[in-house]
Amino acid sequence: MAYGIWLSWNSQEEGFDLPVLPEEIGVSMGGDGAGHDVYGLGKINVIKDRNLAEYTIDSFFPAQNYPFVTATVLLHPKAYVDYIMRWWESKWPIRFVYRGSTMEVNTAASIESFEWKERAGAAGDIEYSLKLKEYRFYSALKPTVKSSGGAATVTKSAPKRPDDRVPPKTYTVVSGDSLWKIAQMTLGDGSRWKEIQKLNKISDAQVKSLKIGQTLKLPAVTGSGG
Template sequence: MDIYLSVNNREQILKLPVLPAEFTVSKPHANEVFETVTQGQLKLIGRPSLKSISWSSFFPVRDYPFLRDRSDTAFGYLYTIDTWMLQKLPIRLIITQTPINMACCVDDFSYTIKKDGDMNYSITLSEVKLI
């Protein structure tokens, strides 16, 4: 399995160097509850809302044997994601060996620089409907 982020139809591609131990996919539904006079509450099944996905991992400063990609530095990976966020670009997320292939945007991106230099990060992406 590999995780790719890209922009502008793969003009710029970022392959995560370290796979997260797990990722969480949220698929909410816009259901509505109504109060009736005679039957109490009724729930109407709504349409699917925008999906989101989140994970935590780290960007390494050393060359570990388990790295999936060695094309950039830890700060380079951070800079790329920060730049895409500032440019308000939709990001294509592809997770191989899964059905996940979606246009998305970054909802939250936080990172911590550890004493050994590695950079722990957490990211949350949500689906973007391209019109």
């Protein structure tokens, strides 16, 4: 991607370029340095890890293809709003990529706030303010104990590579279920039953004989925007 801003969700299953680049990107970053009084030295400051970076984007979603629109694909203004709201409601981080002339950011981020309104004097354009916060994936590390020459040593396994995909949701099969019925109930679209079949590696012969109590993984729910 050249100069611009790209937002995506669930390992780029969904995403878009911001159609109109903001005049500036607001970046806020602080630290948790703690001050202490030490006898004989006076006041000292203990440096700690920096806080998570916060980003503010103020721009608008255009209702028409203005000359200054930089995105190759232009969506309806409300489609952008629908995407962002759906990602926010998923309670899962998005991917924020910004490439400028002097700065580059590529990070997982949580949506902290999103305000939007129809732009005065430009029917259909939607002004917005989007605030993101850097997100760090985390998980507990499992220690292992090794014995060498009678002395026990404790080591921690290396952290796994962060995975920004939304964990798959599941459904437990009950009497009378079919893949079409499950797709209709859980995804809102019965025609997506083949996606469930493929995701769970169900053969054509097994489609008509689902086992009661069987747990099925479900694909991501897609929205109406874009």
